[in-house]
Amino acid sequence: MVVPVVENLTRRVGRFMHDDDLRVELQSLLKGGLETKIEPRAWDQAKVDFILSRLREIDAGDYENKLVEAGFTLYPWGEGDDAQSCETCMYYVVHRRFCELPELMMPVEADWSCTLWRI
Amino acid sequence: MANLLWLQGGACSGNTMSFLNAEEPSACDLVTDFGINVLWHPSLGMELGDNLQQLLRKCISGEIKLDIFVFEGTVVNAPNGTGEWNRFAGRPMRDWVRELSDAADFVVAIGDCATWGGIPATAPNPSESQGLQFLKRGHGGYLGAEFKSKAGLPVINIPGCPAHPDWVTQILVAVATGRAGDLALDEFQRPKTFFQSFTQTGCTRNMHFAYKVSATEFGQRKGCLFYDLGCRGPMTHSPCNRILWNRVSSKTRAGMPCMGCTEPEFPFFDLAPGTVFKTQTVMGVPKELPEGVDKTGYIKLTGAAKAAAPAWAEQDIFVV
Ligand code: SF4
Ligand code: SF4
Ligand code: SF4
Numbered sequence: 468m469v470v471p472v473v474e475n476l477t478r479r480v481g482r483f484m485h486d487d488d489l490r491v492e493l494q495s496l497l498k499g500g501l502e503t504k505i506e507p508r509a510w511d512q513a514k515v516d517f518i519l520s521r522l523r524e525i526d527a528g529d530y531e532n533k534l535v536e537a538g539f540t541l542y543p544w545g546e547g548d549d550a551q552s553c554e555t556c557m558y559y560v561v562h563r564r565f566c567e568l569p570e571l572m573m574p575v576e577a578d579w580s581c582t583l584w585r586i
Numbered sequence: 587m588a589n590l591l592w593l594q595g596g597a598c599s600g601n602t603m604s605f606l607n608a609e610e611p612s613a614c615d616l617v618t619d620f621g622i623n624v625l626w627h628p629s630l631g632m633e634l635g636d637n638l639q640q641l642l643r644k645c646i647s648g649e650i651k652l653d654i655f656v657f658e659g660t661v662v663n664a665p666n667g668t669g670e671w672n673r674f675a676g677r678p679m680r681d682w683v684r685e686l687s688d689a690a691d692f693v694v695a696i697g698d699c700a701t702w703g704g705i706p707a708t709a710p711n712p713s714e715s716q717g718l719q720f721l722k723r724g725h726g727g728y729l730g731a732e733f734k735s736k737a738g739l740p741v742i743n744i745p746g747c748p749a750h751p752d753w754v755t756q757i758l759v760a761v762a763t764g765r766a767g768d769l770a771l772d773e774f775q776r777p778k779t780f781f782q783s784f785t786q787t788g789c790t791r792n793m794h795f796a797y798k799v800s801a802t803e804f805g806q807r808k809g810c811l812f813y814d815l816g817c818r819g820p821m822t823h824s825p826c827n828r829i830l831w832n833r834v835s836s837k838t839r840a841g842m843p844c845m846g847c848t849e850p851e852f853p854f855f856d857l858a859p860g861t862v863f864k865t866q867t868v869m870g871v872p873k874e875l876p877e878g879v880d881k882t883g884y885i886k887l888t889g890a891a892k893a894a895a896p897a898w899a900e901q902d903i904f905v906v
Contacts, residue, residue, distance in 0.1 A: 508869075510868070510869050510870075511868070512864070512866065513860075515867075516860060548882070548885060551870060554889070554892065554893075555885075555888055555889045555892060557798065557800040557813040557814060558800060558814075559892070560799075561900065562895075562900055563900065567800070567802055568802065569803060585813070585814075585867050586872075586884070586888050
């Protein structure tokens with residue numbers, strides 16, 4: 468019998484391993500030239516709501532389309548103080564290297580970015 | 587013995603419900619232990635019709651000394667400034683309010699509607715509602731900016747939607763027991779003892795605020811509600827996380843954003859679709875930042891805080 472604490476830890480390790488594999492997969496999709504909707508940026512609430520509504524129509528496991536609709540890049544958007552990267556985004560979970568925006572919920576990298584960035 | 591009269595204008599009775607839920611002291615304790623004589627209250631008063639009119643007229647004439655006049659709800663002025671939409675005891679309520687305010691030693695406005703207009707005064711304000719001495723942030727309201735009650739104080743504002751029972755009872759006890767002079771009021775005439783700190787003061791999510799870990803759904807046990815769900819805790823003056831609700835919790839502790847109900851602008855953005863429970867941003871940066879913080883500082887702080895966040899801050903630490 469697995470005691471609950473151990474089971475919990477096993478689940479967490481398993482989750483991170485899955486994240487790593489998926490992150491590599493997403494990276495290769497983007498490196499391979501997947502065209503994502505990087506513009507227009509979601510500067511106002513109406514645009515944010517619009518993109519979120521598109522994302523909600525996508526299956527949770529359809530990561531390719533999530534990358535497209537959210538306008539992912541493998542590099543920060545903008546420069547200097549205005550640079551937007553997952554690293555400073557409110558939805559980014561630093562230690563798991565994960566985006567917790569409910570409509571995305573996927574592994575990312577600190578220097579990636581998407582149009583839904585918010586600080 | 588201090589005589590207290592409580593009337594209601596354009597209101598939902600929420601503040602009465604809150605007051606009747608008071609525990610220490612309870613509404614009954616106010617009478618038995620603190621010498622408050624409730625002349626009349628919409629839920630407790632015995633007089634009706636002519637008897638009630640007589641009671642009110644005696645308060646105005648001074649035959650019955652009116653120590654504390656409490657008003658809940660807006661002063662309704664519609665239609666066309668007549669106040670006929672809110673008649674009470676044979677005449678527009680607004681006329682009673684004016685005369686009773688002039689007759690009382692102290693005037694206390696309870697809840698957002700009575701203090702600054704609250705939800706009824708939201709644009710387009712069809713009931714032409716006003717607070718007693720404010721309309722939203724504008725000083726003046728129904729009684730005018732210069733109004734002072736007989737004791738020389740402006741209206742004492744206890745905002746909230748509704749006000750917490752303890753804010754109400756403690757201020758009433760202070761006034762009834764002759765300690766009104768100890769009450770320091772802020773620029774919106776709120777007692778500083780309750781309204782100088784922020785909702786955020788004492789919030790259990792402060793560490794998540796500091797490390798910039800965001801809650802993304804209601805009721806989540808980890809994360810701060812400021813970044814995504816529109817929590818107004820850092821900008822709202824209230825003691826909601828110092829004086830807990832039902833003595834056990836608060837909105838933010840339960841995973842629900844503070845809506846800023848003790849501030850004159852409440853409800854914010856006139857309840858436009860998409861503005862409630864959603865942090866309003868411009869180019870990804872919150873439109874409203876915690877008091878005293880500027881945009882550049884905020885962006886720098888966020889980068890540093892996220893980089894420094896320990897792993898535990900990102901996990902659900904409130905495990906049952
Ligand atoms: S929402 Fe933020 S964390 Fe998520 S992918 Fe976009 S920029 Fe990165
Ligand atoms: S949940 Fe609200 S009150 Fe609590 S720390 Fe976050 S912003 Fe402040
Ligand atoms: S937490 Fe905010 S919205 Fe809730 S009662 Fe307190 S001040 Fe009002």
